[in-house]
Amino acid sequence: MDDLQLNIQIGKKVKPKSFTAKNAENAGEYKFVPKPQFAGKTIARKRPQHLVGKNIKLDAPQSKVPKLSVPDKNSTSLDKRLQDLSENKGKYQGKDYQDLNDELQVKQKSKSGTWISSLFKNNPEVPKIGQRAVKPLVEKVFAGKTFTDLNIHPHSVANLQQNLGLKELMTVQQKAIPVILQGRDVLIRSQTGSGKTLAYALPVIEGLQAIRPKINRHDGIRTVVVVPTRELAVQTYELFVKLVKPFTWLVPGLLSGGQKRKAEKARLRKGLNILIGTPGRINDHLRHTQSLNFAKTGCLILDEADRLLDMGYEKDVAAIVKAIEDHKKASTYNPLALMKQNMKQNTDDISEPQVPSEQETESDIKHKLTEVFLSKERQTILLSATLTKAVENLAGITMADPVFVDTSEGRAVVADSLKDKNVVNNKMLEKIKEENKPKPENSPVEESEINHNKTCDEKKVDKRKGLVEFSGQNHRDLFDIKAESTPMANNTEDSDSDSDYEYFKVQKQLESKKPAIVEVKVEDKEEPATDNKESIFHKAVKSAIVEDELVLPASVNQTFLIVPMKLRLVTLCSLIIEHCVLNKKGGKMIVFMATLEMVDYHSELIESVLTGDKVKVKKKNGQGKKAVGTKRKADDDNNESDSNSSDSDYKVDYNNQEEGGLVPVDLEMFSLHGSMPHEQRMEVFKQFRAARNGVLICTDVAARGLDVPRVDLVLQYCAPASATDYVHRVGRTGRAAQVGAAVMFLLPSEAEFVRHLEQKRIRLRQSDESKVLEPLRSVAPTAANAARAAIAVQSKLEYTAHSSKEWLARASRAYTSWVRFYSGYPREVRQWLDAKQLHLGHAAKAFALRDTPAVLARRVKNLPNMKEKPTNRLTVHIDEEKKRPGFPRMKIGGYGSNVTKKQCSMHTASEYDSGLPPLEQVQKQKKRKNK
Ligand SMILES: Nc1ncnc2c1ncn2[C@@H]1O[C@H](COP(=O)(O)OP(=O)(O)OP(=O)(O)O)[C@@H](O)[C@H]1O
Numbered sequence: 057m058d059d060l061q062l063n064i065q066i067g068k069k070v071k072p073k074s075f076t077a078k079n080a081e082n083a084g085e086y087k088f089v090p091k092p093q094f095a096g097k098t099i100a101r102k103r104p105q106h107l108v109g110k111n112i113k114l115d116a117p118q119s120k121v122p123k124l125s126v127p128d129k130n131s132t133s134l135d136k137r138l139q140d141l142s143e144n145k146g147k148y149q150g151k152d153y154q155d156l157n158d159e160l161q162v163k164q165k166s167k168s169g170t171w172i173s174s175l176f177k178n179n180p181e182v183p184k185i186g187q188r189a190v191k192p193l194v195e196k197v198f199a200g201k202t203f204t205d206l207n208i209h210p211h212s213v214a215n216l217q218q219n220l221g222l223k224e225l226m227t228v229q230q231k232a233i234p235v236i237l238q239g240r241d242v243l244i245r246s247q248t249g250s251g252k253t254l255a256y257a258l259p260v261i262e263g264l265q266a267i268r269p270k271i272n273r274h275d276g277i278r279t280v281v282v283v284p285t286r287e288l289a290v291q292t293y294e295l296f297v298k299l300v301k302p303f304t305w306l307v308p309g310l311l312s313g314g315q316k317r318k319a320e321k322a323r324l325r326k327g328l329n330i331l332i333g334t335p336g337r338i339n340d341h342l343r344h345t346q347s348l349n350f351a352k353t354g355c356l357i358l359d360e361a362d363r364l365l366d367m368g369y370e371k372d373v374a375a376i377v378k379a380i381e382d383h384k385k386a387s388t389y390n391p392l393a394l395m396k397q398n399m400k401q402n403t404d405d406i407s408e409p410q411v412p413s414e415q416e417t418e419s420d421i422k423h424k425l426t427e428v429f430l431s432k433e434r435q436t437i438l439l440s441a442t443l444t445k446a447v448e449n450l451a452g453i454t455m456a457d458p459v460f461v462d463t464s465e466g467r468a469v470v471a472d473s474l475k476d477k478n479v480v481n482n483k484m485l486e487k488i489k490e491e492n493k494p495k496p497e498n499s500p501v502e503e504s505e506i507n508h509n510k511t512c513d514e515k516k517v518d519k520r521k522g523l524v525e526f527s528g529q530n531h532r533d534l535f536d537i538k539a540e541s542t543p544m545a546n547n548t549e550d551s552d553s554d555s556d557y558e559y560f561k562v563q564k565q566l567e568s569k570k571p572a573i574v575e576v577k578v579e580d581k582e583e584p585a586t587d588n589k590e591s592i593f594h595k596a597v598k599s600a601i602v603e604d605e606l607v608l609p610a611s612v613n614q615t616f617l618i619v620p621m622k623l624r625l626v627t628l629c630s631l632i633i634e635h636c637v638l639n640k641k642g643g644k645m646i647v648f649m650a651t652l653e654m655v656d657y658h659s660e661l662i663e664s665v666l667t668g669d670k671v672k673v674k675k676k677n678g679q680g681k682k683a684v685g686t687k688r689k690a691d692d693d694n695n696e697s698d699s700n701s702s703d704s705d706y707k708v709d710y711n712n713q714e715e716g717g718l719v720p721v722d723l724e725m726f727s728l729h730g731s732m733p734h735e736q737r738m739e740v741f742k743q744f745r746a747a748r749n750g751v752l753i754c755t756d757v758a759a760r761g762l763d764v765p766r767v768d769l770v771l772q773y774c775a776p777a778s779a780t781d782y783v784h785r786v787g788r789t790g791r792a793a794q795v796g797a798a799v800m801f802l803l804p805s806e807a808e809f810v811r812h813l814e815q816k817r818i819r820l821r822q823s824d825e826s827k828v829l830e831p832l833r834s835v836a837p838t839a840a841n842a843a844r845a846a847i848a849v850q851s852k853l854e855y856t857a858h859s860s861k862e863w864l865a866r867a868s869r870a871y872t873s874w875v876r877f878y879s880g881y882p883r884e885v886r887q888w889l890d891a892k893q894l895h896l897g898h899a900a901k902a903f904a905l906r907d908t909p910a911v912l913a914r915r916v917k918n919l920p921n922m923k924e925k926p927t928n929r930l931t932v933h934i935d936e937e938k939k940r941p942g943f944p945r946m947k948i949g950g951y952g953s954n955v956t957k958k959q960c961s962m963h964t965a966s967e968y969d970s971g972l973p974p975l976e977q978v979q980k981q982k983k984r985k986n987k
Pocket residue numbers: 222223224225226229246247248249250251252253254440441760761762763787791792
């Protein structure tokens with residue numbers, strides 16, 4: 057790339073000053089210091105502020121440091137202070153100095169109006185890392201069957217067709233719904249966007265509607281659905297509302313937090329049958345709302361189970377499980393009910409209208425699940441596209457004789473814990489009895505689906521409920537099929553070509569070695585009970601976790617783009633323009649960033665620069681925000697008071713492109729993160745769902761479960777904290793077999809992260825970066841080439857970021873939060889996402905900043921609101937824990953380990969706060985050190 061230097065004038069025409077590129081560039085270099093400390097310490101050789109943009113020989117003696125330009129005739133007291141500041145820098149330390157320095161920044165830039173960019177200098181080379189022949193795991197999305205094939209109420213089928221437009225069953229629905237209707241505990245793993253929500257919601261409605269006499273809203277909470285985020289709770293609640301349309305007596309309800317507790321209490325008092333909520337809020341009501349009672353809860357569903365556990369919600373989840381058990385136990389001891397039961401046994405006359413007669417049970421109750429709802433039992437369903445050890449452990453604690461449903465091809469498995477040999481031996485009598493019984497008409501799985509050699513011994517009996525066992529395909533690893541049976545990333549050779557042809561050639565070779573679906577023979581060996589403690593369920597889950605192979609929809613085209621640090625921001629602008637502006641069909645994209653500060657800053661900056669609208673800079677705690685729930689729009693009228701008075705002189709005339717202005721584009725920007733006020737968060741979510749096109753910039757709070765229609769591009773601006781996070785982010789596109797694209801930005805130093813993903817059988821292609829800036833020419837038509845257009849855009853970004861103290865503060869805060877986030881990547885990925893490899897000066901450029909890292913850190917440190925503690929905590933704190941009698945800590949899996957603790961805090965940091973440790977903690981640590 058050419059070494060480009062361009063003087064761009066903004067607002068005023070100023071004669072370009074002589075500028076020695078070499079000097080200026082070298083002056084802009086910062087010496088690298090391995091461990092960045094962002095506590096205001098100087099971590100890099102600082103370039104004196106007053107040298108910026110001036111033709112100064114840096115090797116001149118220090119005593120001859122040139123002064124600021126001599127104040128003009130209209131010199132103000134501020135000018136004098138600035139001059140004093142530059143001459144006597146040493147005597148100003150701390151906040152005051154920083155204040156003056158910021159004023160200097162803003163004022164200097166307004167005066168000169170000239171911007172010098174070195175975007176294309178000293179960038180590291182972009183490595184071409186090629187693509188390895190990875191055979192991705194795939195899942196068949198649709199099962200080729202219809203809802204009428206399920207044994208469910210015809211009104212439900214009609215409702216699905218007419219109101220939801222759904223006819224064909226998805227694979228996970230076809231496999232899981234019959235098992236759930238049997239009342240079995242189920243763990244479901246299926247790829248993103250594969251219809252898991254309907255897979256559990258539909259049978260739950262089916263089980264509840266069949267209860268006779270019909271239940272009503274006062275009849276208690278029969279089902280509890282726990283999800284990790286508010287948006288997902290709303291989305292799930294909306295699906296339930298649609299599904300209960302034919303069964304008006306069933307009432308779903310939502311407890312998602314952020315709303316007034318009083319209103320939620322009233323809703324609970326009014327009564328509901330299906331409760332959907334976030335764990336924190338449900339627990340809050342368990343503590344404070346008497347009317348919340350789980351005595352009649354027959355079904356507990358934990359959606360995104362792995363996320364619920366790694367977000368630090370594990371205690372809340374454990375408390376909900378405990379509360380259900382306690383409430384059910386408490387209700388069991390009912391002397392009146394016991395007396396009634398005794399009376400019933402002693403008399404033939406069954407006069408109790410609430411309990412269905414034997415005859416009724418036989419004829420009306422089609423599904424075991426309805427019986428579960430009528431009994432004291434509890435069914436538990438865990439779901440996720442990805443599994444972790446913690447989920448396995450939770451399954452061990454909360455489930456009885458569970459079934460594991462995994463829908464990925466080649467290992468499609470329905471592993472039933474009751475397939476255990478010793479269970480069969482112990483239940484031989486029952487088995488014979490069951491085998492002699494005629495098979496139910498609507499057997500959950502048809503013979504044709506079972507892809508292994510079924511023997512008589514496999515037709516097992518449900519230990520708990522005496523049902524004919526659900527059969528399915530075997531998991532290859534359960535039967536000692538070694539890893540080489542399927543091609544893995546590890547075993548594959550490098551393929552330099554990234555063409556699909558090359559890829560498929562290698563694939564074909566690999567495929568020819570082994571069949572796609574492994575046929576497995578089950579040996580009929582009798583094993584002593586002691587040697588066979590682990591059930592098939594546990595073996596299958598364990599092997600799925602150990603393999604740690606991830607599945608993504610095959611309809612998503614996954615690529616990565618290696619972008620040098622300084623070019624990241626302009627490249628992002630370019631992709632947004634290409635996808636949402638130049639794309640005639642209109643595109644809808646989601647951009648994932650690491651921290652909420654980044655989300656706020658980038659969405660406002662990009663909107664301001666590309667649309668030409670002045671975005672009012674938000675202050676903390678919602679001050680200065682636009683009307684709640686509205687997409688940010690130009691608000692020039694209200695903007696005067698917020699911007700620095702000197703800005704008004706330097707308004708860019710967008711119509712006069714000779715002045716270096718950009719052509720404004722029509723673009724809808726949305727932003728979403730966990731610290732937004734509830735109403736705003738919900739409104740943004742709803743508006744983005746309804747929008748035909750636009751950009752949503754968000755944290756990982758939007759990575760799980762969200763089902764936004766027509767999202768055709770997911771861009772990971774910051775690398776994910778794990779391969780699992782990668783999967784869920786990408787999963788926001790290509791849902792329900794729709795076509796989608798996913799791009800991940802990587803720094804040259806991060807390129808090998810792709811290999812880590814390939815190990816998990818994720819296949820990505822490297823995008824060609826040479827043309828990526830081309831779309832910027834549409835907003836800077838006077839630029840001679842794409843690189844010059846990029847410089848024009850970068851200049852405008854920098855100009856905006858330095859146009860007021862508020863902008864500067866926000867930019868610096870975003871930058872600092874990102875650096876902190878970066879140094880907190882979990883150990884497992886740190887070898888590829890290594891903070892030591894960062895060039896912090898270049899990173900500042902990616903935030904449209906021109907200061908040295910030390911200045912940025914000092915500015916952030918001195919911001920008054922940085923002393924506030926993060927408000928949107930997710931975890932239950934020890935004090936709150938103590939206040940919760942009857943909810944003892946439940947230890948789940950390896951959650952005591954340091955690694956997972958680090959991960960938890962990391963995830964929380966990424967979504968809900970700046971990643972800064974709470975200040976109290978830091979102060980305590982300091983005090984300890986001083987002692
Ligand atoms: N049988 C079906 N036919 C067509 N579309 C369906 C069907 N079932 C569900 N869908 C649609 O598929 C989309 C994805 O469903 P859902 O949100 O339940 O996926 P998911 O597996 O829970 O994804 P994630 O793992 O990301 O949470 C939704 O838009 C839903 O309406």
